[in-house]
Amino acid sequence: MSTGMDIPVLVSLAEPVDLEAEFEQLLRESGPLALRVAYSVLRQREDAEDVAQEALARVYQDMDKLRDRERFRSWLVRICWRLALNHQRAGRRRVRREQSAAPVGPETSVEQMAVNNEFRGRMWRAIDALPEKLRVVVILAAIEGYDVREVAALLELPPGTVKSRMHLARKRLAEALR
Amino acid sequence: MMTSCDRYRRSLADVAAYAPALPGFEDHLAECESCRAAFANERLLVDRIEAELRAAVDVKPSPEFMPRARRRAVEKANARRPRLFQWLVPVGAGAALLAIGILAGRREPATPSEPPPLARQTAANTPGPPLPPEEPPSAAPARKAPRTALPVAKARPARPVEPEVLLAPGEGQAFLKFARDILARVDRQSLLAVKLDPEDLNKNIEVPAVEIKPVVIQPIPRSER
Numbered sequence: 001m002s003t004g005m006d007i008p009v010l011v012s013l014a015e016p017v018d019l020e021a022e023f024e025q026l027l028r029e030s031g032p033l034a035l036r037v038a039y040s041v042l043r044q045r046e047d048a049e050d051v052a053q054e055a056l057a058r059v060y061q062d063m064d065k066l067r068d069r070e071r072f073r074s075w076l077v078r079i080c081w082r083l084a085l086n087h088q089r090a091g092r093r094r095v096r097r098e099q100s101a102a103p104v105g106p107e108t109s110v111e112q113m114a115v116n117n118e119f120r121g122r123m124w125r126a127i128d129a130l131p132e133k134l135r136v137v138v139i140l141a142a143i144e145g146y147d148v149r150e151v152a153a154l155l156e157l158p159p160g161t162v163k164s165r166m167h168l169a170r171k172r173l174a175e176a177l178r
Numbered sequence: 179m180m181t182s183c184d185r186y187r188r189s190l191a192d193v194a195a196y197a198p199a200l201p202g203f204e205d206h207l208a209e210c211e212s213c214r215a216a217f218a219n220e221r222l223l224v225d226r227i228e229a230e231l232r233a234a235v236d237v238k239p240s241p242e243f244m245p246r247a248r249r250r251a252v253e254k255a256n257a258r259r260p261r262l263f264q265w266l267v268p269v270g271a272g273a274a275l276l277a278i279g280i281l282a283g284r285r286e287p288a289t290p291s292e293p294p295p296l297a298r299q300t301a302a303n304t305p306g307p308p309l310p311p312e313e314p315p316s317a318a319p320a321r322k323a324p325r326t327a328l329p330v331a332k333a334r335p336a337r338p339v340e341p342e343v344l345l346a347p348g349e350g351q352a353f354l355k356f357a358r359d360i361l362a363r364v365d366r367q368s369l370l371a372v373k374l375d376p377e378d379l380n381k382n383i384e385v386p387a388v389e390i391k392p393v394v395i396q397p398i399p400r401s402e403r
Contacts, residue, residue, distance in 0.1 A: 027247060032239055040235045049240060053247040060251035123230055142231040170195035174223050 023060050030073055031056065033143065034080045040139040041084035043124065051087050055080035074154045081136060119177070126176035134169040141166055182206055183213055194220035272350030276357060352398055 034055050039048035059076050066075060127135060137151060141162075144150040148166065152159040186206045193199045194217055207214045345353050 023248075023251065027244055031244060031247060035239050035243065036235045036237055039237045043234075045237065045240070048237070049243050049246070053243070053250050056247045057251040057254040061255050119226075120230055120234065123227055124234075127231070138231070139235065142228065142235050145232070146228065167192065167195050167197040170224050170227070171191055171197075173227050174191065174195060174220060177223060177227060178220075 022063065026059065026063075026072060026076070027056065030076050033073065034076055036143045037077055037080045037139070038084040038087075040143070041081065041088055047087060048084070051084045052080060055083050058083075071156070074156050077140070077154050085132075122177055123173070126173050129176070130169055130172060134165055134172070137162055137165040138169040138173070183210060186210075186213055187216070190217050191220055193217070194224050196224070269345050269347055269350065272345055272354070276354060280357070280361075355398060356395075 031052070034052035035048055038051040038055070039045065042048045042051065055076060058079055059072075066072065127138065130138065136155065140151045140154055141147075144154070146166075148159050148162050151166075152162040155162065182202075183206075186200065186203055189197075189200050189203065190213065193203060207217055
């Protein structure tokens with residue numbers, strides 16, 4: 001039966017958690033992941049580090065609210081992806097965006113280097129043109145070594161959905177780069 | 179008429195992109211050199227894209243990355259901390275004003291020559307001034323108000339009774355209205371002002387018999403909120 005009055009009662013049932021120790025662990029384990037996610041969107045190291053640090057700081061700020069620690073990484077990835085997109089849309093330092101990071105193989109000649117750079121430029125343009133739900137899958141797949149289950153866990157999607165999105169993204173990229 | 183090549187060429191791009199193959203696709207590739215070459219090219223392209231992308235995102239954090247992230251997290255957390263308790267300001271202000279109003283109302287007729295009131299019982303005989311309205315969220319007036327509103331407190335030999343009211347955010351106005359309604363219709367001498375020390379919880383306190391009149395709690399009309 002309702003009395004018509006709300007009596008606020010604050011009860012702390014949670015066991016004390018060492019947030020700083022948890023954050024240290026998060027930094028070690030997921031710091032590089034945050035950086036890679038940000039870099040895949042921004043392709044500029046300084047900006048990517050800035051965005052990843054911001055994402056980690058936000059996670060630290062709200063870490064006590066996250067009950068399910070298993071979802072730590074997916075939470076971080078979501079925050080980082082969103083921040084990177086916002087940063088990209090703001091258009092800051094766009095002109096300084098790098099075309100690519102490390103080359104795939106030894107580039108023996110200037111011509112080969114130019115060809116590879118051209119390919120990478122087209123590849124990134126094709127990736128940027130993908131719908132967001134395909135783009136995030138293809139990028140996380142690259143980060144996680146094309147492990148469908150890992151990507152599914154990060155995106156909190158069924159593995160079948162991730163698999164079909166990966167196929168579609170690969171096909172569209174191949175069409176654009178053929 | 180559709181040849182087997184036409185049939186499998188359609189799914190060639192899908193299979194090259196690691197989609198499941200149609201039944202008989204593998205057998206067809208083994209027999210058809212043209213389809214085999216097309217598939218190999220397509221698969222090569224898909225694999226190259228994946229390899230390029232994997233290499234491109236394989237960035238390592240700079241040596242400053244971790245220390246900066248740590249510093250930034252701490253700074254951000256420190257900057258936010260005061261906001262966590264911002265809700266206490268209006269609540270505290272409301273509670274303090276309510277306490278002042280009740281005390282001022284009870285003490286107005288009292289003089290220093292009067293005997294101290296009975297323990298934990300008010301000595302007010304006449305109605306006090308109307309309760310002040312709830313203050314806006316500002317910490318300064320709430321802290322200073324008790325000193326200015328209780329000029330006779332030093333002259334009183336007995337320790338003043340200070341009612342404490344803890345309110346949830348946003349319930350200040352509702353509680354003030356509730357308190358005003360009670361003060362308007364009950365005999366003030368019968369009011370008890372109780373301050374509970376945490377130590378009291380372990381003691382057997384003798385509570386005098388009091389008559390609690392029925393209280394009707396009604397929702398505040400929207401126009402009065």
